[in-house]
Amino acid sequence: MLQKLARVFKEKAQQDLERIVKGTSKTREKLGVIEELFTYWNLEDADETLEELEDALIMSDFGPKTAFKIVDGIRDKVMSGRVKTGDQMRAELKLSIATLLRERGGSSELSLGDAQPAVLLIVGVNGGGKTTTIGKLANKFSSGGAKVVLAAGDTFRAAAAEQLEEWARRSGAEIVRADSDKTRPDTLLFQAVDSAVKSGADLVLCDTSGRLHTNWSLMDELAKCKRSISKRLPDAPHEVLLVLDGTTGLNMLNQAKEFNETVQLSGLILTKLDGTARGGAVVSVVDELGVPIKFIGVGEGIDDLQPFDADTFVDALFPEAAQQ
Template identity: 55%
Template sequence: MAAASSSSRLVPFLSPPPPTPPAKPPSGAFLPLRRTTAAAAAAARFRCAAASGQTGFFTRLGRLIKEKAKSDVEKLFSGFSKTRENLAVVDELLLYWNLADTDRVLDELEEALLVSDFGPKISIKIVDSLRDDILAGKLKSGSEIKVAASKLRSPELISAKFQFGRSRTYYYGICYHNWDALKRCVLELLTNKGSKTELQLGFRKPAVIMVVGVNGGGKTTSLGKLAHRLKKEGVKVLLAAGDTFRAAASEQLEIWAERTGSEIVVAEGEKAKAPSVLSQAVKRGKEQGYDVVLCDTSGRLHTNYSLMEELVSCKKAVAKVIPGAPNEILLVLDGTTGLNMLQQAREFNDVVGVTGFILTKLDGSARGGCVVSVVDELGIPVKFVGVGEGVDDLQPFDAEAFVNAIFP
């Protein structure tokens, strides 16, 4: 093992404690999906690729993580429950509307979207799209749905046609085009500008991911959870404790290193600078055959320009070791701030060039619509969303699963 430099040291990981068996879910809860044979085979192929270092390693990694996101859809569904409650009124609006009430219904729909922080611009886009579909005769009105219901042979479905619990199949069958129009519009807003939701890690090892953000947004925790997800897929991860300002930051990241079975490079001495720590970590990652180096940085307000410039120095220090690095610069945004996150995102992007977002704390917020706003406004994809406090609750972002999770 290489000798520790004067500004950083390598801390070997301790063997993590044996995993505790998962708690039995409460009655009525979503049951976790079993890993399919195909998914297990994909993981095995990935691990073989990791061992051999063959070309396409990171491409397969990104795809595998994305595939597993779809199998974890129940976590996403549960995490966006508060946003879904806010949008529950959409159920009735799409089912009961009539041509004479079109303007009123669309106004109520716009209000529901605004309450969930879709923002004025996005809300108007969605409402205008639905208005165009109504004028084109693509949506079924309440009276048309009743006529269709009267033609059904099943008395049970007819009597339960407006009781969403027992007649979900019926409801979707009759109102499919209404729901399809709404969801398609939101999905297009997410995918037209932010389509590259998979990690873009290039083709050389180690890939370098730098995580940035303001104080208290969940940056270090998100980095630790990302390390956990990568380690589960057999990736050799090195953590870099580049937060040299916050006293407990290195200790917090060391705990994550122990939990995930990773090694970590931390600053030596009080005067160590973040660019030096990150540079040493990337050098070590390159020399010792790591797959991914995850670089933590100090939290900073986007209005503190001297600290923002330090991020530029960190980026340059990493690029001196590996040209083109970092492969990803992920900005952590606190979902509870809603649309207020947009200004943060603009400033960080202008200074350091953000490649993707990690949106945290969305499980405690009814502001899930901000996901659509931030992608449409900046054209930068969301890579991960935090939907809980558990170690597995940092979910790779899947636009279609997200749309299905926020609308009832």
């Protein structure tokens, strides 16, 4: 049932493009330079234009490696005569970014299989939107008829469990909270999965404390959390999702690499795309890690979570309106 629910969400992905378009403004301001390149493009100085395109992508947080790869592909098409005009170049750029997101990332569908319950571990730095995203996910699955348990694994701050409790109330999910402030997060997560197994729940969403990817002892604790979940349920967690703050820029690449080394990510969730997001950086994360974006956050409300769709995302980066 869960897998079916995950698929239904996916089909709604084309909606609400407008809000992402508004949100990716920061990246697009910088990508404005690229629009100019397309407008004044002529085949005679193709080399120079392609170099400027590469610079503009790097300026828009795409990261040097990824920018080089994208432009190299376009250069091939220019040389072989398949790209001749500015419009064709824009189309090619969009296509190559979307293709990269799909091919390097793989499927953006949650892979929950037949697990009972399916367990999702949500990780990331402080303030990225982990708890909020868990609330939104809980609501999606609950309203689809799934029995959802929230695990308050952020035992670090007292207010964290309260915040999750509020989301549990709003989404109709159950919550497992620490009964003492000495409870360790790995113990709490073990208890939550145990309780979900016993009560026949469909889905467990595990919240964790925000931590800097440079803090070794906290990263080690996160690895323990993951092992502790597996100890109770051998194939769990079925997904390890890193929440990335869409306004972060290229620093998110370092975060993602460290988290990936510690807990082997299966997907990314990009939040705050309704703000002044810098969508370019995440393309680099997908490219270098080979991990897909699975959801995007487009606001603070309970319905403001969308399944990721590569074409919609690229359309948001290069909207029609800016193409005149």
